[in-house]
Amino acid sequence: MILVYLRNDLPYSRFGFTASRRVGNAVQRNRARRLLRESIRLQLDHIEAGWDLVLIARPAILKQSFQQVDVSCKRLLAKAHLLTSSVAVPPEKDEIL
RNA sequence: AAUAAGUGGAGAACCGCCGCUGCCAGUAUCGACUUCAUGUUGUCAUUGGUAGAGGAACUUCCCGACUCCCGGCCAUCGAUUGCGAUGGCAAGGUUGCCUCACGAAACAGCAAGUGAGGGCGCCAGACCAGCAAUGGCCUGGUGACUACAACCGCAACAGAGAGUAGUCCCGCCAGCGGCCCUGGCAUCCGACCAGGGUGCGGGUAAGGGCUGAAAGGGUGGGGUAAGAGCCCACCAGCGGUCGUAGAGAUACGUCCGGCUAGGCGAGCGUGCAACCGGGAGCAAGGCGAGUGGGUCAGGCUGGCGUGAUACACACUGGUUUGAUCUCGUCGCAGUGACUGCCGGUGAGGCCGGAUAACACCCGGCAAACCAGGCGUCACCACGCCGAUUCAUCGGUGUGAGACAGAUGGCGGUAGCAGACAAAAACGUCUGUAACAGAAUCGGGGGUACAUCCACUUUUUCAUU
RNA sequence: CGGGGCGUAGCGCAGUCCGGUAGCGCGCACGGUUCGGGUCCGUGAGGUCGGAGGUUCAAGUCCUCUCGCCCCGA
Numbered sequence: 173m174i175l176v177y178l179r180n181d182l183p184y185s186r187f188g189f190t191a192s193r194r195v196g197n198a199v200q201r202n203r204a205r206r207l208l209r210e211s212i213r214l215q216l217d218h219i220e221a222g223w224d225l226v227l228i229a230r231p232a233i234l235k236q237s238f239q240q241v242d243v244s245c246k247r248l249l250a251k252a253h254l255l256t257s258s259v260a261v262p263p264e265k266d267e268i269l
Numbered sequence: 270a271a272u273a274a275g276u277g278g279a280g281a282a283c284c285g286c287c288g289c290u291g292c293c294a295g296u297a298u299c300g301a302c303u304u305c306a307u308g309u310u311g312u313c314a315u316u317g318g319u320a321g322a323g324g325a326a327c328u329u330c331c332c333g334a335c336u337c338c339c340g341g342c343c344a345u346c347g348a349u350u351g352c353g354a355u356g357g358c359a360a361g362g363u364u365g366c367c368u369c370a371c372g373a374a375a376c377a378g379c380a381a382g383u384g385a386g387g388g389c390g391c392c393a394g395a396c397c398a399g400c401a402a403u404g405g406c407c408u409g410g411u412g413a414c415u416a417c418a419a420c421c422g423c424a425a426c427a428g429a430g431a432g433u434a435g436u437c438c439c440g441c442c443a444g445c446g447g448c449c450c451u452g453g454c455a456u457c458c459g460a461c462c463a464g465g466g467u468g469c470g471g472g473u474a475a476g477g478g479c480u481g482a483a484a485g486g487g488u489g490g491g492g493u494a495a496g497a498g499c500c501c502a503c504c505a506g507c508g509g510u511c512g513u514a515g516a517g518a519u520a521c522g523u524c525c526g527g528c529u530a531g532g533c534g535a536g537c538g539u540g541c542a543a544c545c546g547g548g549a550g551c552a553a554g555g556c557g558a559g560u561g562g563g564u565c566a567g568g569c570u571g572g573c574g575u576g577a578u579a580c581a582c583a584c585u586g587g588u589u590u591g592a593u594c595u596c597g598u599c600g601c602a603g604u605g606a607c608u609g610c611c612g613g614u615g616a617g618g619c620c621g622g623a624u625a626a627c628a629c630c631c632g633g634c635a636a637a638c639c640a641g642g643c644g645u646c647a648c649c650a651c652g653c654c655g656a657u658u659c660a661u662c663g664g665u666g667u668g669a670g671a672c673a674g675a676u677g678g679c680g681g682u683a684g685c686a687g688a689c690a691a692a693a694a695c696g697u698c699u700g701u702a703a704c705a706g707a708a709u710c711g712g713g714g715g716u717a718c719a720u721c722c723a724c725u726u727u728u729u730c731a732u733u
Numbered sequence: 734c735g736g737g738g739c740g741u742a743g744c745g746c747a748g749u750c751c752g753g754u755a756g757c758g759c760g761c762a763c764g765g766u767u768c769g770g771g772u773c774c775g776u777g778a779g780g781u782c783g784g785a786g787g788u789u790c791a792a793g794u795c796c797u798c799u800c801g802c803c804c805c806g807a
Contacts, residue, residue, distance in 0.1 A: 198706055199705055199706055202676095202677095206677045210677060213288065213289095213677095213678085214288095413788090482791080532789095535787085535788055535789095536795085537796090552806105716798100
């Protein structure tokens with residue numbers, strides 16, 4: 173997946189989820205978006221306010237379970253220094269989405 | 270019993286927690302309208318309840334409902350600056366052997382597609398007749414089956430020749446031109462005349478050969494130097510007139526014609542025939558606001574959350590100021606019945622007008638019908654409330670409907686599949702489904718599909 | 734909801750309109766040139782024309798269905 177973020181100078185953050193036709197057909201694009209949305213929903217309390225974030229799905233997400241997607245998502249947020257409190261971020265492993 | 274194919278049906282279970290979208294109800298805040306009080310309604314927050322993808326939702330090959338837009342020329346009639354009605358033509362569109370049926374849902378009509386029967390052509394097989402060529406008949410298969418005899422266009426290579434056919438080889442010919450020989454004109458030569466030869470030029474497409482997917486009727490006679498539909502008779506084939514049979518395609522018969530015409534109408538050219546108003550699509554379109562609404566920022570004020578609680582910060586409703594952008598809403602939602610009302614359609618029917626009369630036509634009526642609206646009732650699924658004989662009854666509520674587009678995540682149980690282990694069972698671990706996601710609705714066709722069930726058929730094995 | 738286009742050799746494209754030989758450039762292989770490499774010269778290999786069916790004597794080309802990809806309009 174790809175994370176694009178930009179400071180919006182608002183007291184809250186906004187999120188967008190995108191899956192292009194390269195990801196697959198309508199069913200597969202819907203599933204990719206839902207996985208990303210659920211992963212962000214569980215992290216809402218730990219994400220800094222004042223940012224616009226867009227998560228872009230890549231075709232490899234279809235082969236991953238939700239846990240793998242969630243780990244990748246957390247790792248991306250930590251890399252962008254968008255997490256507020258200390259969240260247990262798993263260490264980097266070999267497989268990277 | 271296994272296997273494969275086809276057709277039809279089913280096509281993802283249950284419980285808990287968190288989350289999303291619509292609707293309903295309660296609570297609270299603020300605003301608007303109204304009232305003597307009350308109340309109605311909108312928005313946001315929050316709580317509870319409830320509903321929430323498919324057989325193909327895919328595809329877009331089609332049709333319809335529904336909505337909007339548009340229409341050339343001529344004639345007649347009525348009106349008399351635009352217009353309306355009727356008829357015709359043009360343009361455009363569709364179809365292409367015939368009939369019937371399905372698709373086909375108000376009268377009529379309706380496509381993609383499908384079925385049955387028939388006609389004609391072609392192919393294969395059996396039988397019959399005949400020495401044979403061939404013909405007849407039956408069965409099966411197959412055909413996008415209007416016309417290349419209106420026009421335009423196309424055909425590589427090979428071959429003599431491929432579109433008003435053509436002489437390359439073998440043949441045939443001596444009428445014509447040339448050459449040679451003989452004879453005649455008293456003699457020689459030339460010319461001329463007669464006869465013969467030659468196939469060089471030439472004629473000949475009748476016979477054979479060669480090339481190719483394809484090479485321009487058959488028999489007999491006349492005719493000719495030799496031949497040729499060159500001419501004639503008959504036959505085959507083609508076009509047409511008329512008659513008979515049939516619902517029609519068409520078949521049979523008759524006469525006439527020109528004598529032969531080859532192939533490709535899947536060549537999106539074109540001609541012909543028949544039929545038909547056309548086009549766009551819910552991003553259709555209607556309504557409202559634009560002094561409105563959305564977004565952002567500031568002020569005032571209410572709610573709620575957090576913290577260190579007379580305060581600060583975040584979010585949010587109302588109001589107001591500024592900037593910026595068009596926005597909101599309807600269309601838009603169970604199934605079925607009642608015909609209760611309204612609306613619509615109304616072929617055929619009835620009545621009236623019109624006519625000498627009938628038909629057409631005009632007006633009306635109503636049966637029947639409808640995918641439209643309202644209303645009532647029933648049913649299905651689920652929830653809530655009440656009652657009781659504890660399984661029913663009664664009451665009540667809901668029925669996907671978004672507008673960057675809602676169905677997801679986690680845990681557990683069961684089932685299934687695989688692996689370990691194993692005589693089997695128990696057990697442990699892993700995985701959890703194929704094709705695929707609603708956007709106005711309905712219907713037909715096509716395509717994709719794990720697994721299960723039913724039926725039919727193919728093949729193999731076992732038993733009798 | 735409607736309209737249009739593309740698919741041909743490893744890659745990029747002609748040929749399709751109007752049927753008959755599948756070709757061009759780069760790349761690849763071999764040989765030559767050079768002390769060696771590149772450049773250059775010569776020779777050569779390589780394509781079920783997305784798939785299925787049909788029309789035709791003959792289909793990359795025409796027709797029908799189907800698969801994949803791309804674009805446009807409201």
